[in-house]
Amino acid sequence: MPTRGKGPMRTPSDSDSALVGKGLHWRRALWLLTLGSLLIAPFLLTSAAQTQTGCPGESALFHPCAVARAKTFRPPRTVDGRPNMQGFWRGPASGTENVEEHPMTDDDNGGKSLIVDPADGKIPYQPWAAALQKENRAKYVEPNVPCFPSGVPRSMYVPTQIEILQSPVSVLILFERAHTYRIIPTSVRPHVGANIGLWMGDSRGRWEGSTLVVDVTNHSAKTWFDQVGNFHSTDAHMVERFTLVDSDTIHYQVNIVDPTVYTRPWTMAFPLRRNKEKGFRLLEEACHEGERNTDPLIRAGQRIYPGVAEKK
Amino acid sequence: MPAGQGVVEGNEIPYQPWALARKQENHNSRLTADPEARCYLPGVPRITYMPYPFQIFQFPDRVVILYEYLHATREIYTDGSRHPDIPVEFWLGDSRGRWEGNTLVVDVTLFTGETWFDRAGNFHSTDLHVVERYTRTGRDHMLYEVTIEDPKVFTRPWKIRMPLYRRQEQNVQLLEFECYAYAREGPDADAK
Numbered sequence: 001m002p003t004r005g006k007g008p009m010r011t012p013s014d015s016d017s018a019l020v021g022k023g024l025h026w027r028r029a030l031w032l033l034t035l036g037s038l039l040i041a042p043f044l045l046t047s048a049a050q051t052q053t054g055c056p057g058e059s060a061l062f063h064p065c066a067v068a069r070a071k072t073f074r075p076p077r078t079v080d081g082r083p084n085m086q087g088f089w090r091g092p093a094s095g096t097e098n099v100e101e102h103p104m105t106d107d108d109n110g111g112k113s114l115i116v117d118p119a120d121g122k123i124p125y126q127p128w129a130a131a132l133q134k135e136n137r138a139k140y141v142e143p144n145v146p147c148f149p150s151g152v153p154r155s156m157y158v159p160t161q162i163e164i165l166q167s168p169v170s171v172l173i174l175f176e177r178a179h180t181y182r183i184i185p186t187s188v189r190p191h192v193g194a195n196i197g198l199w200m201g202d203s204r205g206r207w208e209g210s211t212l213v214v215d216v217t218n219h220s221a222k223t224w225f226d227q228v229g230n231f232h233s234t235d236a237h238m239v240e241r242f243t244l245v246d247s248d249t250i251h252y253q254v255n256i257v258d259p260t261v262y263t264r265p266w267t268m269a270f271p272l273r274r275n276k277e278k279g280f281r282l283l284e285e286a287c288h289e290g291e292r293n294t295d296p297l298i299r300a301g302q303r304i305y306p307g308v309a310e311k312k
Numbered sequence: 313m314p315a316g317q318g319v320v321e322g323n324e325i326p327y328q329p330w331a332l333a334r335k336q337e338n339h340n341s342r343l344t345a346d347p348e349a350r351c352y353l354p355g356v357p358r359i360t361y362m363p364y365p366f367q368i369f370q371f372p373d374r375v376v377i378l379y380e381y382l383h384a385t386r387e388i389y390t391d392g393s394r395h396p397d398i399p400v401e402f403w404l405g406d407s408r409g410r411w412e413g414n415t416l417v418v419d420v421t422l423f424t425g426e427t428w429f430d431r432a433g434n435f436h437s438t439d440l441h442v443v444e445r446y447t448r449t450g451r452d453h454m455l456y457e458v459t460i461e462d463p464k465v466f467t468r469p470w471k472i473r474m475p476l477y478r479r480q481e482q483n484v485q486l487l488e489f490e491c492y493a494y495a496r497e498g499p500d501a502d503a504k
Contacts, residue, residue, distance in 0.1 A: 148493050149383060165376065167369060172376065179385045181378050183367070183486060198488050200383075222493075282387065284402045288492045289352050289426075304496045 054249050055271065057092065063116040063269040066243070066251035075210055075244040080168045083210045083244050088275040088282075089164060091157035091252065096144075098228045099123070099268060114157070116253075117267040123230055129261045132308070136229025140305035143223050146294040147287035149180045149199035151223030152216050152238060153254045153268060161275060163282055171205055171212060178287040184214055191217050197234055197307075199223060212242040221307040233260040235310030248274035260311045319361075321471040325434060331465045338433025346431050351382065351491035353403035355427030356420050356442050357458045357472065359384055364489050365479055375409055375416060380486045388418050395421050401438060403427060418444040429460075437464040452478035 055065035075083035094102075094111025101121055104110030113121030125133065144150055150158050160177040173182040184205040192202050197220035205214045216238040224231050236258040243251045250272040257265045298304075327335060338345055348354055354362060364381040373391040378384075388409040395406050405420040420442040428435050445457040454476040461469040 146492065146496055148490070149488070165369070165371060167371070170369075172369060172378070174376075174385055174387075178383070180383045181385055183378065185485075189483075192483075192485070192487070196487070199490060199493070200488065281389075282385075284353075284385075284404060286353055286403045288382075289403060294496070 054246050057271055057273075058112045059092075059114045059116050059268070059270050060112065060121070062271050063251075063253075066245045066249070066269070066271070069245040070210070070243045070251060073245050076247065078166055082166060082207060083212070084166070085164045085171075085212070085242060085244060085250060086166050087164060088277075088280055089162045089250065089272040090160075090275060091162065091272050092270045093157060093159035095157035095268075095270070096150075096154060096159060096226055099225045099230055102228075114268040114270050115266060116269045118264070123225075124263045124266050126261060126263055129231075133229050133231060136224070136231060136305065137227075139303060140229070141294055141297045141302045142227050142229075143305050144227070145291075145297065146304070147178045147291050148223065150175070150177060151199055151219065152182070152201045152203070153240065153252075154223060154225055155180060155182070155200070156252060156254075156272070157270065160285070161280075161282060162272065174282060176282045176285050178285055184212075186212075191215075194218070197221070201238070210243060212240075214240040214242070216240065221309070222305060224305070231261070231308060232256060232258045233308040233310050235260040242272075248276065261308065319472040319474045321473065326467045326470055328465060328467055331435075335433050335435060338428065338435055340433075342431055342433050346433070347427050348431065351495060352426065353382060353384055355403060355423060355429075356386075356405050356407070357444060357456075357460075358427065358429055359386075359404065360444075360456060360476070361474065365484070365486060367486050375418075378486060381489045382491055383488065388416075390416075395419070401425075405440075405442065414447060416444075416446040418442075418446070420444065435465070436460070436462045439464045446476075449475070452480070 055062045055069060078084045078086070092111065092114065094109060095114045097108045097111065099114045100123065101113040102108055102110055115121045115123065118124055144158070149155070155175050155177070156162070158175065158177045160175065163174040165172040165174070169185060169187045171184040171186060173184065175181065180200065182200055182203055184203040186205040186207065189204065191204060196202070196218050198218050199220050199222060201216040202218035203214050203216050205212055207213070219232065219234055219236050221232060221234040221236065236256060239255045241253040245251045251269065252272050253267060253269040255265055255267045256262070343349065353359070359379055359381065362379070362381045364379065366377055366379040369376040369378070373389065375388040375390060377386045377388065384404065386404055386407055388407040390409040390411065393408060395408055400422060401424040402422055403424055403426065406422040407418050407420045409416055409418045423436070423438060423440045425436065425438040439462050441461040443459040447455045449455050455473065456476050457471065457473045459469055459471050460466070
């Protein structure tokens with residue numbers, strides 16, 4: 001269930017379904033929504049203040065600004081000397097509507113493209129893949145509606161809270177959305193076998209200076225980048241880069257290589273903004289337990305998205 | 313179904329008479345009524361003895377347990393904080409831990425009344441109060457002891473205990489058990 005307000009936007013597929021969650025009396029839901037509106041107000045103020053003093057939020061402007069700031073910013077360190085990224089964060093929720101630029105409509109709040117390369121902000125699809133993306137939304141249930149894991153990178157911009165925890169041998173990212181998580185080992189070890197497909201991919205991290213670099217492979221490819229069916233195949237190889245550019249902003253970049261689907265590699269970049277609310281903690285979003293939207297879509301003829309396999 | 317020895321101290325769960333009848337009803341309809349059959353979060357302590365691995369991470373202010381089954385997550389705060397005094401229910405409850413010598417003691421409350429302890433229909437109410445005790449007994453073993461209290465359902469608190477074994481594989485890591493995704497993808501998924 002949505003245990004608190006979701007901030008600037010709430011999208012039906014990411015949270016509404018859970019409102020009817022079992023075990024949550026309506027009065028409790030009301031209470032939590034009320035609490036949510038109280039909790040979210042200071043957060044919005046904080047975000048606005050950061051946008052004014054830090055780098056602007058729009059990817060095309062944020063990315064060069066963050067690259068410049070990373071050169072001079074000296075991040076706080078953990079006891080073992082790594083940049084300290086621990087705490088609660090949020091990505092740009094508009095990405096879950098559409099990672100490309102899209103207008104405000106009855107369904108969407110609208111937003112700029114998260115893509116910084118290519119410069120036109122568009123996913124460089126091969127022609128067949130561009131056609132398939134258009135079919136996806138009509139043919140298939142949006143994979144986040146049945147509370148499936150959002151995958152990488154979508155988990156980084158679903159409209160809920162993210163918590164980062166660091167240990168000397170791994171970085172954990174916990175997502176409030178459907179209580180999913182990523183375990184990113186930073187010790188050297190090979191990826192799992194090539195025939196294993198995972199909803200959240202298989203992550204291997206390393207520190208390059210002050211940047212956490214994460215290599216993500218073994219995607220099940222059953223996730224989408226967003227609600228409009230933008231997709232990759234099981235061939236996708238992603239490299240993420242997390243860099244603190246001020247004490248409350250992470251410059252997140254993900255480079256995506258997938259020769260089965262695209263004409264060239266491409267890159268998204270956006271800020272993760274810190275949630276500094278005192279006493280904040282992740283609550284349990286028991287998404288599937290209350291999910292009632294998928295069955296009507298299946299009855300209306302939509303199918304579960306099967307994913308796209310790599311072309312050899 | 314193969315036989316299995318119980319983990320309950322004294323071997324009997326001390327149900328109140330009405331609750332014993334309800335347990336029997338649960339048992340009769342267990343193939344469909346078991347929350348596990350619908351891939352729901354299984355509650356505590358059941359999540360511990362689901363047949364899938366979990367990984368424990370320790371931080372100064374908390375212990376985090378991540379489970380392969382349903383990507384379930386528990387953050388057990390060991391910072392002296394108390395259960396929130398709010399009317400809310402969680403499928404995995406609200407966990408607050410403390411260290412007693414070599415034992416991690418976890419107090420869990422604020423449960424839904426929706427989960428069972430097992431596939432046999434053993435159940436509880438929203439008044440469930442669980443105290444888990446995790447004690448290392450060797451390099452690769454822990455003793456897991458749980459006290460279960462629910463005055464609406466049982467006549468007295470009762471206990472379970474079992475060993476937990478460390479996974480030994482060189483390449484062990486949590487993968488994914490996406491129960492409800494598999495149910496949707498199955499051969500008769502579209503018929504649901």
